Amino acid sequence: MKRYGILNNITSPADLKGLSYDTLGVLCAALREFIVDSVSQTGGHLASNLGIVELAVALEREFDSSRDRIIYDVGHQCYVHKILTGRRDRFSTLRQYGGLSGFMKPEESITDPCITGHASDSVSVALGMAHARTLRNQKYHVVAVIGDGALTGGMAYEALSNAGTSGEPLLVVLNDNNMSIAKNVGGLSRHLSRLRVSPRYLGAKVRIKEKLARIPGGRALTQSISRTKARIKGFLLPTSLFEQMGFTYLGPVDGHDLKSVCELLAQAKKMKKPVLLHVMTQKGRGYAPSENNPEKYHGVSQFDRVTGEFLAKKKEDFSARFGAELCGLADKDARICAITAAMPSGTGLTRFSTLHRDRFFDVGIAEEHAVAMAAGMAAQGLVPVVALYSTFLQRAYDQVVHDVAIEGLHVVFCIDRAGIVGADGATHNGVLDIAFLRSIPGVTILCPSSFAELRSMMTRAVYHENGPVAIRYPRGGEGAWRGDTSSQPLACVRQTAGHEVTLVTHGIMINETLAAAEKLESRGVRTQVCKVNELSPALEQALAAQEDALSGLCVVVEDTVDNGGVGEWLASHRSGRTLCISTGNRFLPHGSVNDLYRHCGLDADGIAEFVMEHRKETGLG
Known part of the structure; x- marks a missing residue:
């Protein structure tokens, strides 16, 4: 040691x-x-x-x-x-x-x-x-x-x-x-x-005051000196x-x-x-x-303390891909602006800030101002893209409602660090954004699971939406699933004939959910997997058209809270039994993302066990 x-x-x-x-x-x-x-x-x-x-x-x-x-x-x-x-x-x-x-x-x-x-x-x-x-x-x-x-x-x-x-x-x-x-x-x-x-004069000032206080009339003299000093200071120095x-x-x-x-x-x-x-x-x-x-x-992350080099090689993540895609869109459209709150590198906007300096706005740690400013831009014909971490957007909830949503302004919110983030703990896990954005009329929420879907959804958000639209994506890179089903509000990504169970998920959780489906199949449980790509009126229409395909036991898997989540929405829109595995209505401890998946039962093993237990309860097992 x-x-x-x-x-x-x-x-x-x-x-x-x-x-x-x-x-x-x-x-x-x-x-x-x-x-x-x-x-x-x-x-x-x-x-x-x-x-x-x-x-x-x-x-x-x-x-x-x-x-x-x-x-x-x-x-x-x-x-x-x-x-x-x-x-x-x-x-x-x-x-x-x-x-x-x-x-x-x-x-x-x-x-x-x-x-x-x-x-x-x-x-x-x-x-x-x-x-x-x-x-x-x-x-x-x-x-x-x-x-x-x-x-x-x-x-x-x-x-x-x-x-x-x-x-x-x-x-x-x-x-x-x-x-x-x-x-x-x-x-x-x-x-x-x-x-x-x-000037650094505080020590001398204090000593003089202490000495004057000991003599007759010293207090009055001190007050007179202070008033005179304040007047002189007001002329010579910027007022604090x-x-x-x-x-x-x-x-x-x-x-x-x-x-x-x-x-x-x-x-x-x-x-x-x-x-x-x-x-x-x-x-x-x-x-x-x-x-x-x-x-x-x-x-x-971990680094070599002698050289300062980081031990893990930097892999492309959703933040970097977002920044690259936004640069590409802005190259062709002078209306597009980027706004962040003291996080240009964290949100992937460093390159944008160089290539489009006049259209990049870092407002400091002032998310409320960022969103209200974006509303002003949108009202005057620009297309503002506000890039914030999920838990930091919480602080601008009123501005999303009052300044953007009520007027139906076209502001694009790119929500980084959505879902379980990990080591920073309760203050940084983005498990509330779906719940609080779903409560605001007129807000469309897009949930990409891959870089390809992020790209498609950014194009849609900028050019094919009229009101407020949010794209939520996780910290880190994409998983094994790298398809693009973004054109469908509700997509079946693993079809199984005669399925007993349907797993429904969104965003990066598609990877653990597909792995869970494989585990269930190996135990004789026919399982299909569907993915929610957006929360909007179009999703309700898609569900109505596909409700027969979601027959049987339906289990929603999401790395967000229960209240206001996709599971709650689906349970209220279908007649069959709908269960949910989520982070629960609680604040999570800190730890790695995989640790927290296990903690919540959101890893592949936990999902499979949850299904097996509830399958027995329903008499299917």
Whole structure:
């Protein structure tokens, strides 16, 4: 087992209290080495965790995370916090089924105040905890650690505006690395750039105030100086957005200068009001490959820690194929635009952003704005294609309803990471999109199972639909089934004469379903397989025309929740017995996709066993 020096002696944050700053610096180096070693074995979020090491150590040193509430926005930069709060020995299980979560999770430790996984909510949650502390007459500090990328999300400003005028003692730490996942964009980034070069005079200001307070009339003199300083500052420096919101602004400070960060945190703790501490960090710090390309090393699979090379060869996936197909369509049609929310590489739009720069729009972590902006484009004759992860589209539900669907506008939603995603867990598994989109009148949902179907459905979505249309596809590549039945709302892909059981599925689940059918045939159960390609009025017509073909026991297999899924729809539209194997009405744990298939009984063996059990119940076995 590799040794990590002083890190081996740290069993809890209490062990940090008596250490010198030089010793803490040695600890930070050991933490970086441990993180690189661990993540190279398990995969995970690398660059963000390397960048926050000193800040996280300072927070654990100056606060008591078992009592104080420290909330890491998004949560993918919480590895140091986990290591220092007693979970280092379990890091070999990071993001694996039954192991440590890659995000904060209260089930793991009292030091994790809430679950995190999506951006821009930390200040809201922190303010709620601060209000609870006041109303219950309790004493603890509340800290929200939010990145400049998460500050591109509108929810953060709603919270900051409310928190700044609340009077609640609350510390917001702005971890400013000029990145979200990709390079930050927009006016906020420029504002923070100006703040980074403003004078560092806070320490002197505090010392002068303390001395003036000890002399007669000192308080009045301090107030007079503050008013004069504010007037001069207003002329000479851009007014801080955060001060206008009601925060006392501290910084900016070098986030890798442990002593300075600890001193400012200590000062912030004494202030009985909303405070924002601006900390500048370098994403990927301490590991050359990550420093040189922090976007590439944001979320990683296993890699060679010496060379930085990823061990698994990159295979073409649905995201990349989507990006290539969209480029091809846009080459021939100047109306087509692409919109994403801080995820150009994750959604496969990097090449589009280069080839069609004037028609590519990265709005930052602002999905609501992305969808409403797309509505405006569509209303004026463009064809906007909005590429978002399934769980991120959840945040724009109102805009899909209010700005797009009610007017019947032609917006194409390309929903990446649909279905079971895996290692990121409950916050990222896209098991809800069919349910919430089906609830919106006029939305057509297309479910490709192969690259060929994705291509056909993209052409249809752009040129043959008039209203809102969504194409949902999984993370990763296509499976063994690579046909194209996209012209049929309901297609029979495995016909069996005299079948006893019909398996119905959609999307990538066709592969496990076909494998299950083979297993059932080997056990003497004649099984056919049908595939739903779209959820639209055309599907109802297709079912009415083929209902006789779906006679007998019908089992729907889908990697989504029960409520609002295809199984629920089919059960309400046919007279025969319809059962469903799905993720269930629950949130799934983290683990590999195959682990979660087994967990839900959605692997070929699980599907076959489900059918055999229910076949006996119906008297067929």
